[in-house]
Amino acid sequence: MPQGHQDFLREMVQEDLAAGRISGVVTRFPPEPNGYLHIGHAKAVCLNFGIARQFGGQCNLRMDDTNPTKEDVEYVDSITADVKWLIAGWADHCLGMKPVGRLPEKRDLGGREDYYLAPVMSAPDDDGAPGSRESPGGSDAQGQGEALEPFYASDYFEPLYEYALELVRKGKAYVCDHTPAEVDEMRGAPHRPGQESVYRDRTVAESLDLFERMRAGEFPDAARTLRARIDMSAPNVWLRDPVLYRIRHASHHHTGDQWCIYPMYDFAHGLSDYIEGITHSLCTLEFEVHRPLYEWILEALDLPRAHPRQREFARLNMTYTVMSKRKLLRLVQEGHVGGWDDPRMPTISGMRRRGYPAEAIRDFCDRIRVAKSDNMVQVQLLEHCVREDLNPRAPRAMAVLRPLRVVIENYPEGHVEEMEAVNNPEDATMGTRRVPFSRVIYIEQDDFREVPPPKYFRLSPGKEVRLRYAYVIKCTDVVKDPATGDVIEVRATYDPATRSGMNPEGRKVKATVHWVSADHAVEAEVRLYGPLFTVEEPEDVPEGQDFVQSLDQTSLETLTGCKLEPSLAEVVPGAPVQFERLGYFCADSEGSRPGAPVFNRTVTLKDAWARIEKKQGQG
């Protein structure tokens, strides 16, 4: 359960509210649609929606799509779906979207021109009162059931262009004709001032004319830029006349061929925030040095409404995985994984397919907290959150992944008993089910050792073990493969007096083992997932090496011929189930067929024996 911890950002929001600087809270989640969302984005989603939720505000989903060459609708669709999934049942009432096709409204505010685009809150699903809700300062509420879409920075290209013109008129921006190489050269170095553009002082009229012709498509890519006139000797390099607009004759996934000039992030972001009435613009630490520019742009214009405030927090890093979109893209493109939604990927879609509940991911984001120091969170915490969420609600079932045949010699041939099994010991309301038991069963290969190591409580020759919900059996003999010497079958006897529920006094058996009746078993494929990398920090690449070299080739293990109890034949893809003593699993959303399920292992159960065994191996 998310606790809603206090942090320095919430503190700031509270202060702004208390001081009357703002009357409501509007945040935004502004991914660039050039990749799938990952667990690092989930942190930002939880932060921004969490703050909106806590203060009765809203959080706009916005595509930060100012670079046509890297973006694609595939990504806007996946991002939208992932955000909705992640906040479902928690903050959907805070999700700010807008009617499809709606653009900012130009209006007059106290004699000053203003652009504004109000969010429409998506309809709550549960109370039968759908429709939009007008937001503070918003325009007309729209009709019910109207199709909504995310905000797009590219929807603001026209107002942004107007703002740029205004900057030029104020003498705060100019068209520069230097080549990219010249601009680089003249920017100086962190410890050395830059050199002013020779076009810096051309007239307002000339810049205006040139900028209009840039828009009209008169010049080739990179021929000119619009630059802010700030200070070429500023110690902060982002204040050295940064580029505001560049020429790119490229079609855009959302605006098509309407534009051939595109605004840069720094120019577009703060103004997009402003247009949407964002109060708090929360981003990651690397943008901290951009903050003076963010503020300069807003202050350079004569904007009639309150300015958004940018603040920064540390991005999430996690052990045994990579988080950069560039690296994730490579894993996909080079086929190291099956796709963006490969269950081993740290993407939202990958984790969803693997069976991680949204609630668990939110709990994780809550527990890692938000602060400003660089961090490396252990993946074990995420796994803990998944287990904790699943334990009370995942029904239990028995599944044997690596089957070992057991023949119970004194059990009547052809006889079948329906044993009663509890669906979830954590929750009696989940009821019980019947599991068939017969003379030949399968147990896990791991649950039998011909030569048991110390502290091994499971089955071995002459030893007893309890079959969950059934009888105590004793191993009497083994059958070996004459060629390999491997044990291929266990012979055993059962004690009729030990039937589940009627355990005789004084009968102590050290271990209980799961099983599946051979005649009743459902065959299935099961996919086991481990960490994608063999090292804790795969992004920390040694000299001259590539991060893909530390990929773990055994991260996916596909098991076929697994034996499942009959109740598992028909399952809803994605629905969690605990295979007793093994872990949490869910039927794969793509591979499963009725009667022939494919299961993904979401996460293992904690395994005390594995730890003992590991220690024995070391000692």
Added chain:
RNA sequence: UGGGGCGUAGCCAAGCGGUAAGGCAACGGGUUUUGGUCCCGUGAUGCGUAGGUUCGAAUCCUGCCGCCCCAGCCA
């Protein structure tokens, strides 16, 4: 050598001048027909470091050390 940040336990992180929260991990023990869950217990005379201010400092001041970010017409 410029600017901006950050250093509290293996990891994350509270702390906001009154004597070091919490979670994960780890390690003991109890319960248990899941070696799961649950329950109980164990960790910083110490907060990067050296000084200073103060009755009192993780918190304030100064110096030093370490790590991260910034010189895309990417975001």
